[in-house]
Amino acid sequence: MKLQGEIQIYPTPQATAQAAAEAFARAAQEAVGRRGAFHVALSGGSTPKLMYAALRGLEVPWPQVHIYFSDERTVGPQDPQSNYHTAKVGLLDFVPLLAGQIHRMEGERDPAQAAADYAALLPAQLDLVLLGMGDDGHTASLFPGTAGLSLGGRVIANQVPQQGTWRISFTFSEINAARERWLLVTGAAKAPVLAQLRRGEGEYPVSQVSDPVWYLDEAAAADLPSNLDSAGS
Template sequence: MQRRRWHEFDGRSDLERAAASAIVTSAQRAIAERGAFHIVLAGGTTPRNVYRALRTATTDWSAWHIYFGDERCLPPADPQRNSAMASSAWLDQVAIPGRQIHPIPAQLGPEKAAHRYAQEVARMNGGSDFDLVLLGLGEDGHTASLFPGQAWESAITLPPVIAVLDAPKPPPQRVSLSPERLSKARQVIFLVNGTGKHEALRDWRNGEPIPASRITPDGGVDIFVNPSPNS
């Protein structure tokens, strides 16, 4: 079962400020306790301004290690790639060592990229828990590239990284961390701007088995949501 803590904000800018603050706080705690901060980034449009706000954060960038929850199978510089968005909005502007930024090699195709990224994630302190996982929510309830009605939902076991061959949104070929691997985290925060997502949010609140509900870390999940469609 997923334990959920809902945090509602009056507007998108309030949500973004709170999210940036929560990320920096998580980093400070991880660096103080373990000497490093391992974060999984969300893609899409909602986190972009959060990433921009992090440019001016006061933190030890040399201790940050960046991973991605999913990626589109497109060339590395394609602006639709999650890694390209995060780089232009934030990562290119701060002093995180390049060897500590781990994009998904989705340009290799879904199967090969999933295999390679599973190896990459396994090398992270022996495949230990992430410190923080950021996720979004789609209008159909998907998170990362875990879409409803696909084979992963009925699989008994899943690898840590999944090859997605037929996503209902373009491009159809993608790579995604599995629900189990995303759940191996000390903290999980969903960033949800409410426009167009009211039905998915209603189903989630009512306990419907949408893909986002499959992320079940031991500590539960925090959901930062701006429910107003006009913000």
């Protein structure tokens, strides 16, 4: 499948993260104005860390925000590899959120049961799912060649042999049911996959994300056609 959706390109990872943070604040304000709450799923990765730092200085209606996670490693909440832990130390500890507004995946539990329990607590529809993309084209914890690529439902336990572990992850059904999907992708290592997607080559899991907004830096977009607009220029 080809690279689909809206593409925004910024000079640096920091500029990309700042733009995504400002869009997050606007999306939260709009959702609260329309529906009284903002339900957003966060992801792991280096670019979200930069976005978390930027969000701490923006006006966000935090009392009406509910935080979820699109995937999680099978580790406890204090483990540095935990997506929840990354969000906690980078953002959640700095903003006025109550414990009941933060809904973490319990990676320390049996993955299948934790996935089923998480699916049960999700809202009917998420406003926004934030995603990254790995060098192999995976997104959330939906890796190439894994069973999770074709599973339905909302949240699954996905065995990832290339990582030697299980992960808890949203399905593509859940990701694509959200009102919006954003992919935050930075760094030169991501450029080959993006270029192949643009040409309609390769079979990468990320291509199953429907109509996303891509937040790219120039390094990730280096092999894309030069006529694409650079939003941060």
